[in-house]
Amino acid sequence: MIWTLRLSSLSVQISRRAVLTATLLLSVLLMTALLALTLGSYPLRLADMQEILTGGGTAIQQMILLDHRMPRILTALGAGAAFGLSGAMFQTMMRNPLASPDVIGFNAGASCGALVAMMLTGGMVLPGAIAGALITAAVVTLLAWSRGLPPYRLILTGVGASLVLTAIGDLLISRMDAQTAADMAQWLIGTLNARSWSDVALVWGGLLLLAPALVWLQFPLTRLGMADDIATGLGMALSPLRLAVTGTGILLAALAVSTAGPLPFVAFAAGPIARRLIPNGRPVLLAAAASGALITLMADTAARAVPMIQLPAGVFTALIGAPVLIWLLLAQFRKGAL
Amino acid sequence: MTASTLTLPRQSRSGDLRLLWLGTALLALCLLSIAALSLGARATGWADIWGALTSYDPNKADHIVVRNMRLPRLIGAGLAGAALGMSGALIQAMTRNPLADPGLLGINGGAALGVVLCILVLGVTDPAEFIWVALGGGLAASVLVFLLGGGSQANPLRLILAGAAVSALFLALTRALLLVSRQTLDVYRFWVLGGFDGILPATLQSLLPFLILGALLAIIAGFGLNALMLGEDTAKGLGVRTGLTRLTAGAAIVLLCGATVAMAGPIAFAGLIVPHMARWAAGPAIGWSLAFSAVFGALLLIAADLLGRLALFGGNMQAGVMTALIGGPVLIWLVRRNGVRKL
Numbered sequence: 001m002i003w004t005l006r007l008s009s010l011s012v013q014i015s016r017r018a019v020l021t022a023t024l025l026l027s028v029l030l031m032t033a034l035l036a037l038t039l040g041s042y043p044l045r046l047a048d049m050q051e052i053l054t055g056g057g058t059a060i061q062q063m064i065l066l067d068h069r070m071p072r073i074l075t076a077l078g079a080g081a082a083f084g085l086s087g088a089m090f091q092t093m094m095r096n097p098l099a100s101p102d103v104i105g106f107n108a109g110a111s112c113g114a115l116v117a118m119m120l121t122g123g124m125v126l127p128g129a130i131a132g133a134l135i136t137a138a139v140v141t142l143l144a145w146s147r148g149l150p151p152y153r154l155i156l157t158g159v160g161a162s163l164v165l166t167a168i169g170d171l172l173i174s175r176m177d178a179q180t181a182a183d184m185a186q187w188l189i190g191t192l193n194a195r196s197w198s199d200v201a202l203v204w205g206g207l208l209l210l211a212p213a214l215v216w217l218q219f220p221l222t223r224l225g226m227a228d229d230i231a232t233g234l235g236m237a238l239s240p241l242r243l244a245v246t247g248t249g250i251l252l253a254a255l256a257v258s259t260a261g262p263l264p265f266v267a268f269a270a271g272p273i274a275r276r277l278i279p280n281g282r283p284v285l286l287a288a289a290a291s292g293a294l295i296t297l298m299a300d301t302a303a304r305a306v307p308m309i310q311l312p313a314g315v316f317t318a319l320i321g322a323p324v325l326i327w328l329l330l331a332q333f334r335k336g337a338l
Numbered sequence: 339m340t341a342s343t344l345t346l347p348r349q350s351r352s353g354d355l356r357l358l359w360l361g362t363a364l365l366a367l368c369l370l371s372i373a374a375l376s377l378g379a380r381a382t383g384w385a386d387i388w389g390a391l392t393s394y395d396p397n398k399a400d401h402i403v404v405r406n407m408r409l410p411r412l413i414g415a416g417l418a419g420a421a422l423g424m425s426g427a428l429i430q431a432m433t434r435n436p437l438a439d440p441g442l443l444g445i446n447g448g449a450a451l452g453v454v455l456c457i458l459v460l461g462v463t464d465p466a467e468f469i470w471v472a473l474g475g476g477l478a479a480s481v482l483v484f485l486l487g488g489g490s491q492a493n494p495l496r497l498i499l500a501g502a503a504v505s506a507l508f509l510a511l512t513r514a515l516l517l518v519s520r521q522t523l524d525v526y527r528f529w530v531l532g533g534f535d536g537i538l539p540a541t542l543q544s545l546l547p548f549l550i551l552g553a554l555l556a557i558i559a560g561f562g563l564n565a566l567m568l569g570e571d572t573a574k575g576l577g578v579r580t581g582l583t584r585l586t587a588g589a590a591i592v593l594l595c596g597a598t599v600a601m602a603g604p605i606a607f608a609g610l611i612v613p614h615m616a617r618w619a620a621g622p623a624i625g626w627s628l629a630f631s632a633v634f635g636a637l638l639l640i641a642a643d644l645l646g647r648l649a650l651f652g653g654n655m656q657a658g659v660m661t662a663l664i665g666g667p668v669l670i671w672l673v674r675r676n677g678v679r680k681l
Contacts, residue, residue: 098499103506143670156437156673159502163441163606164666166509171659174527181527182520189513264510312517318510325503329486 018287021277025290029077032294036073036301037065044069067196075195076300076313077293078203079260080270084292085214086252087267088274088284092225093245094151097275097328100268101137101253104158107262108165109136110254111188115172118184125187129262130254136161137250149242190263190314192300199259206255213248218283221245263314265321266295272328295320356626359619363633367416370637374412374644375404406539414537415643415657416636418602419612421549421594423635424556426609427616427627428587431563435497437672439610440480440595443487443501446604447508448479449596450530454515457522468529469545473596479504480592532603532658534643545597552593553632559587560624567624605658607665608638614672638664 038044042064044052051057052065087100101107113132117124140161144154169188173181220241223230232238253267270292274284277291299316376382382390382400389395390404422440429438440446452475453468462468487500516523562583565573573580598605616630639657642664646655 098503103502143674146674153673155502156498157670159442159498160666160669160673162502163669164662167606167659167662167666170527170530171655174531178520178524182523185513185516185523189510189517264506309518314510315514315517318507318514322507322510325507326486329500329503 017279018282022286022290025277025287025294029290029294029297032297032301033073033077036297036304037069039301040064040069040304041307071197071200072192072195072300073297075199075203075259076192076297078200078207079192079256079263080266080293080296081289082203082207082252082256082292083260083263083266083296084270084274084288084290085285086249086256087269087292088271088288089217089221089245089249089252090267091271092221092284093242093249094154095225096151096155097268097272099151099155099158100271101249102262102264102267103162104155105140105160105162105165106133106137106158106250106253107257107264108162108169109133110257110262112136112165112169112172114187115169115184118180119172119175126258130258133254133257134250136165137246137253141246141250147239149239149246186312187261189312190261190317191303191312192260192296193310193312195259203255203259206251210248210251210255213244214285217241217245217248218285221285222283260296261312261314263296263299264318265325266292266299266317269295269317269321269324272324356620360629360633363619363630363637367633367637367640370640370644371412371416374415374640375408377644377648378403378408410537410539410542411534411643412640413542414534414601415639417542417546417549418534418598418605419608419635419637419639420632421552421598421635422605422608422639423612423616423631423633424553424628425591425594426611426635427613427624427631428556428559428563428591429609430613431567431624431627432559432584432587433497434567436614437498437610437669439607440476440591441604441606442498442505442610444479444483444504444508445476445592445595446599446606447505447512448475448477448482449473449599450526450604451475451479451508451512451515453529454512454522454526457525458515458519463521463525469597469600472599473592476596476599477592479508480595484588529603530658531656532605532661533646533656534602535656537601541601545601548593548597552590552597555586555590555593556628557625559583559590560628563587564624567622603656603658605639606662607669608635608661611661611665611668612638614668 034046034049037049038046042060044061044065048057048061049065052061057065087102090099090101090104091097093099110129110133113135114125114129116132117128140154140158141149143161144150144157146153173184176184224238224241224245256263256267270288271284273291273295274287278284278287295317296313299320300313302316303311303313372387375387376384380400380403382404386398386400387404389398390401391409394405395401425440426438429440429443430436449472452471452473455475456462456468456471483497483501483504486504487497512526516526562573562578562580565576565578566580566583568576570580573583595609612631612635613627615634616627619634620626620630639661642660643657646657646660
């Protein structure tokens, strides 16, 4: 069923299933976020939430909710959404669910950048990660470019870059003292421990800045998912569009990595999940953002739920993402899509 | 039409040239070996090298360095290079995939996960004891990759993707496990570099049977693979038992790679680059390609080890990192040059 919205000469067609799916996803997301606010070693009741938010409650309750859980959860949501958006953009454009930024080397680039920064300055992990992701993405894109951006070249180049960067990262880790190496091992799998409001501002501010580009890109992006000749036949200039999508996707990935670390498989898993929810040929970005946010939040909440040890969220996104990956590969192969 | 007539024109034209090439490569191998024995923090002269090899005197510092440190290292690098080269040639011929490589197909990732589990659960810290877990992990991962990748029917892209996916999964699990224990991280982070530091003659001895068996199986599989490269149906028509050939080749690959990982840790890309060099010098016939791959592989790893030991990172760069630094650009160049064209 299709709804048509008209505003004088403009009209937009919206499928009812897409609206329903988005509503459902957002409500699940909201409920999970509320649940995550109450869970933890210091339980808070949902009933007290409003009181604490309006300035009531004890000082400890205030601190727990406002200084610890809210920034952490909001950062998880923002970073997860950025991962999901970035993954879905690359996957749709390349018509291949394996072309997500974490598979084609951006995460490895961010990790390597963070390690180099740590080696050189003893800190500066975040700027290093962003620079690493951006440089890797630029180099991989340039190397794969050949009158356009053929998917298989991008994927293979990314896989090659990923292997080299991982080897360099391993080398750097072996040169660090044991304490720094352990700290970096924690960072390298992605964690949301001890996030503050500045992280929230960073990730949501970035998302806000990129929002116009996303809104503008989502419709041509859907058509990029069709065969080249069809898209060209529809009058699309493929290469500039691909470049715009790549640029935005890279910025989103860098944003996500800089606030949550290179969480494995979030960018990868969010797209396919969104695609299952949204009917074919419809813009998938919003659902991908919501899926990414949900995966990240669930993983982080699970990580917080383990008592005694501070497990990073990345352990759990790997546990969620890996089965999705296997399932997807098998499904794709069975269909003969690869 | 038989297999030999199909490949004959090229063979007959360049048969002598190939022998010449092989001779040159072997000569280079000898020279490089002598260099590897003599160069280092303490340069050693001809007389001392010869003395250390023929009349070993445990009281001479030069003899000890050559015999106990440089020689095992040289032999280790040579064997590992030959094994990786041969297994790369086999994988590329079997899958008809110019980008196939034991590391890209998940063997390194699986071996790494096995090793981490071994350190974590069994508390083993001596790399010499990683042999079986590295073999097991590598075997498990490669079976997974081949199943996901569609086995021998897979197209190159599909196989690489399955390998990358499984490697990513295993890397994430490995990193997760490393967070649990600081001790595990401390052992693992040196093992994962892949190299020949402190390799022991005893380790070499215990792995030699695996390598020899692997090489023999590789040669046996080579006969069938030559026909198989003409296509499944043609090979069957020629009377080749394709299933048995693939099984033999698979066993050879696992033995050669597993023993190498156990000896030197995960070494990236050697299995990818070397067969290309070999085919460039020797043409597509699998027998020649195997021989050249073994020699070129030994050359590459001895050179990588020597270079890392002498020049880079203050003389402290593992061979595994060296091959990754060389191999990554080569892979990207191959992709740029001819995409994923089938062999």
